[in-house]
Amino acid sequence: MSERTRTALMWILGVAVLGAGIWMLVKDDDGLRVTDVWARSSPMVDGAAAAYMNIQGGAEDDALVSASVAADVAGKVELHETRMVDGKHSMQMVLGIDIPAGGSVALEPGGYHIMLMGLVEPLEPGEIFDTDLVFESGATITVEVEVREG
Ligand SMILES: [Cu+2]
Structure with a gap:
């Protein structure tokens, strides 16, 4: 795996984790x-x-x-x-x-x-x-x- 691919994968993973975190926050506070x-x-x-x-x-x-x-x-x-x-x-x-x-x-x-x-x-x-x-x-x-x- 090239350094470049590794960096790209880390980014994708980071964004996915952040996205899931935000989704959970939104879900938790569902506007009630x-x-x-x-x-x-x-x-x-x-x-x-x-x-x-x-x-x-x-x-x-x-x-x-x-x-x-x-x-x-x-x-x-x-x-x-x-x-x-x-x-x-x-x-x-x-x-x-x-x-x-x-x-x-x-x-x-x-x-x-x-x-x-x-x-x-x-x-x-x-x-x-x-x-x-x-x-x-x-x-x-x-x-x-x-x-x-x-
Ligand atoms: Cu009563």
């Missing part, structure tokens, strides 16, 4: 955005709280599939949907919340929310805690949740 994150004590369940936020979809359809908080905040976290059943609000667990590509989904009172159960201490307005959000695509986003007055 989470804004307006807040929580309040649940008006429906003692010792529980609900977290709300706005999730903007990325380039591909995705879904929020789970969420978690530190063990010193709450014992259990579920994805819930509030629905009207026989004229009454009732909550039920959902396995995922679809986030369409380019669309946006609001987790808000009366609809989808992240349910924190088994609160270690009651949430105080002004308090901030982290929540990890896991998406079907494998993306995980950690957001700061601000406790607001219910």
